[in-house]
Amino acid sequence: MxxxxxxxxxxxxxxxxxxxxxxxxxxxxxxxxxxxxxxxxxxxxxxxxxxxxxxxxxxxxxxxxxxxxxxxxxxxxxxxxxxxxxxxxxxxxxxxxxxxxxxxxxxxxxTPVMGGTTGEPDKRLVAALRRRLAELDVEFDAVVLVATGSTDVGAYAEVTAMASALGTDLGLPCRAAFAATTTPTPGEAADELRRAGARRIAVASYCLASGVLYRETVEASTAAGVVGVSQP
Structure with missing residues (x-):
């Protein structure tokens, strides 16, 4: 059977x-x-x-x-x-x-939050940041990557890692800064780069759209004497 x-x-x-x-x-x-x-x-x-x-x-x-x-x-x-x-x-x-x-x-x-990862920074975001900086059409020898800001330790680390990845891609010093909530501010990061020898600093905007914090980033960065601020 x-x-x-x-x-x-x-x-x-x-x-x-x-x-x-x-x-x-x-x-x-x-x-x-x-x-x-x-x-x-x-x-x-x-x-x-x-x-x-x-x-x-x-x-x-x-x-x-x-x-x-x-x-x-x-x-x-x-x-x-x-x-x-x-x-x-x-x-x-x-x-x-x-x-x-x-x-x-x-x-x-x-879908996963773009940029929110415990692994390596997304190369597509690095490439997008580089394209936005190129649109400024100015010469620069250092970069400040400005994010909106958060008290979350993990988010802070992710932005710092992205700044490091962007700097490596550009072959230039790059520091993370924040528009609100935490430090360093764009001006403080620019001052740190100047103390290290930078003379022409550009700001890479690490946000998805224009808004209040982006406007504040532009104002603070302009006051700090940067050569340009990229679009979101």
């Missing part, structure tokens, strides 16, 4: 995302919203599905509103792409999960 052979059962695979939700921080500065919208248009030109934008604060729609709208439109699976800070700071660890809790439809997929 032979053993019965069980017929294999088909295993349902998770549905591929039919929509992307770009989740930005939000800002009171009008051009910050346009930065995010421009990015959404660029993504939409190559993504076959629907692309929408939402914000954590200051601007609408908020994440749950956008997820509900997409669910009502028939999108069973949505991928959320965080456009928050370029590190695993408080917004990424706390605000992001809270904003995405209790959606109307299926829980969304969430």
């Amino acid at each position: 032979t053993d019965a052979i069980e017929t294999p059962r088909a295993v349902a695979r998770p549905a591929a995302p039919s929509a992307l939700l770009l989740l930005a921080h939000g800002s009171r500065v009008p051009e910050a919203k346009e930065y995010t919208r421009a990015l959404a248009r660029a993504v939409g030109s190559s993504w076959p599905g629907r692309v929408e934008v939402a914000y954590l604060r200051h601007t609408r729609p908020r994440a749950r509103q956008a997820l509900s709208m997409l669910a009502e439109a028939g999108h069973e699976q949505v991928a959320v792409v965080p456009l928050l800070l370029l590190s695993s700071a408080f917004h990424s660890r706390v605000d992001l999960p809270k904003a995405l809790s209790n959606p109307l439809g299926r829980a969304p997929l969430v």
Whole structure:
């Protein structure tokens, strides 16, 4: 007597995302919203599905509103792409999960936070920072990488590691600085580089969009006598 052979059962695979939700921080500065919208248009030109934008604060729609709208439109699976800070700071660890809790439809997929990694700095971010510096079209012999700032020790280390990677890529001294919350400030980092012999210092903006902190970075860096501040 032979053993019965069980017929294999088909295993349902998770549905591929039919929509992307770009989740930005939000800002009171009008051009910050346009930065995010421009990015959404660029993504939409190559993504076959629907692309929408939402914000954590200051601007609408908020994440749950956008997820509900997409669910009502028939999108069973949505991928959320965080456009928050370029590190695993408080917004990424706390605000992001809270904003995405209790959606109307299926829980969304969430991609990793760009720049938030315990490994080597992302070479694509290094290349993007270098391109933005090249757009300044000025000569410089040192760089200050300015991030928004965080009290999170891990986020601080990630920004410092990115500054080191950018400096190695450029073959120039590069120091990390922060627009708020922690030190060194852009001016303090520039002074440190000058004491080490630098004469023409450029600032690389390590943020995803223009906003209040970017404006403050430009003002503080200009007051510190740098030769230019790159765009986000």
